[in-house]
Amino acid sequence: MxxxxxxxxxxxxxxxxxxxxxxxxxxxxxxxxxxxxxxxxxxxxxxxxxxxxxxxxxxxxxxxxxVASQTEVLEYLTSVMRGEMTEQTLRGEGEGYQTIDNIEVGAKDRIKAAELLGKRYGSWTEKHQVEHSGGVTIIDDV
The missing domain is CATH 1.10.10.1400 (Terminase, small subunit, N-terminal DNA-binding domain, HTH motif)
Known part of the structure; x- marks a missing residue:
């Protein structure tokens, strides 16, 4: 040692x-x-x-x-998408007074989290990965 x-x-x-x-x-x-x-x-x-x-x-x-790890980011996005997160907002009380309320994360934020998760897992891509083991022949007959 x-x-x-x-x-x-x-x-x-x-x-x-x-x-x-x-x-x-x-x-x-x-x-x-x-x-x-x-x-x-x-x-x-x-x-x-x-x-x-x-x-x-x-x-x-x-x-x-x-730095957030990939797992931490994915867990956070998942909790937002599932509506498990709240965010703070100010609510007017009159006469210039305000209080802070915790509200559910909005639908737009939940959809955005779902989109980001979908991108991570390749759910929304229109590209296709194609593997080819043969050769490529280019014929130039112009």
Whole structure:
């Protein structure tokens, strides 16, 4: 079993800055390395396995936290289509007062969700996939 090498504070700051900017030289400068040697230090740091692993792990976390998976999108569209979702709307109470009400998602939104799901599963396409294993002969007799 391999032991993880712990990063120094400067290396972690470098890695965090690199994730933000994608620029190793600027990340090295912001992490506190000399601007004179920042380019070579930045390049060197990106080749260190512990720093590279830290960057890869952080990017993977960001990816999974910020981006909806295909399953999540399909589940959401399905719940909209089935009318399981509500949306908020303002309702006037008179004298300038308003309250927030939860209402069912409208038919247009449910239809749109159904269309998007249909597109995903190829239900609405008029194109046909044709496979051909033989050769193609072009005759130019003009």
């Amino acid at each position: 391999t032991e993880k090498k712990k990063l120094t504070l400067k290396q972690q700051k470098f890695a965090d800055e690199y994730i933000i900017s994608g620029n190793a030289t600027q990340a090295a400068i912001k992490a506190g390395y000399s601007s004179r040697t920042a380019a070579s230090i930045g390049d060197e740091n990106l080749r260190k396995p512990a720093i590279k692993q830290y960057i890869d792990n952080q990017l993977e976390k960001l990816q999974s936290e910020k």
